[in-house]
Amino acid sequence: MPKTHLTLILSGESAELLCEPRQTLLEVLRDELDLTGTKEGCATGDCGACSVLLDGRAVCACLVLAVETEGRTVTTVEGLADGDELHPLQRAFLEHAALQCGICTPGFLVAAKALLERNPDPSEQQVRYELAGNLCRCTGYDKIVRAVLAAAAEMRGAAAPRGS
Numbered sequence: 028m029p030k031t032h033l034t035l036i037l038s039g040e041s042a043e044l045l046c047e048p049r050q051t052l053l054e055v056l057r058d059e060l061d062l063t064g065t066k067e068g069c070a071t072g073d074c075g076a077c078s079v080l081l082d083g084r085a086v087c088a089c090l091v092l093a094v095e096t097e098g099r100t101v102t103t104v105e106g107l108a109d110g111d112e113l114h115p116l117q118r119a120f121l122e123h124a125a126l127q128c129g130i131c132t133p134g135f136l137v138a139a140k141a142l143l144e145r146n147p148d149p150s151e152q153q154v155r156y157e158l159a160g161n162l163c164r165c166t167g168y169d170k171i172v173r174a175v176l177a178a179a180a181e182m183r184g185a186a187a188p189r190g191s
Contacts, residue, residue, distance in 0.1 A: 030047055033096060034098065035096045035098060036100040037101050038103055038105055042060075044093075046093045048092070050092070051088060051089050051090070051091060052091040052092065053065060053087075053089045056079070064104040064133045065077050065104060066134065067089060068131070071089070074161070075160045075161030076133070076134045076161070078138050078160075079102060079104075079137055081096065081099060081100070082100050083100070087160075102137070104133035104136055115181045116136050117136060119175070124166070126165075127165035131162060138157065139157075139158065139178070142154065142157040149176075151172060154172050154176060155168065155172055
């Protein structure tokens with residue numbers, strides 16, 4: 028099968044690549060570009076482990092064909108940090124022990140970033156609702172929600188919410 032040439036913005040950098048028209052974005056990220064932060068959990072769009080930002084919106088990379096990203100902006104978990112400086116969400120996940128095995132963590136981070144870009148001051152209920160498409164089998168969700176709320180507060184320059 029002939030490969031298709033793609034140009035896109037990948038985590039803030041201009042990128043060009045060749046892929047087969049049938050390859051998912053997840054396959055291209057992991058297998059062709061060696062960006063293994065995005066995880067494959069279910070390959071059916073049910074778990075959120077492969078969440079990436081596509082033009083600022085969280086999507087499951089296992090459900091998007093790579094050719095659909097032509098000329099678009101894709102941000103993976105690798106694109107959250109600024110060099111060696113972790114994103115506030117990444118720091119909060121560490122500080123609040125919101126991760127264990129790590130399979131779901133990249134998807135939660137990306138989905139939370141999408142949420143905080145749209146709503147910098149979400150309620151606990153809004154965080155829980157927006158992250159409902161991401162599944163975790165290790166930590167439970169409370170620590171993840173607390174981490175997102177703490178990161179939101181830090182990003183706004185506010186005091187962390189009580190109980191965090």
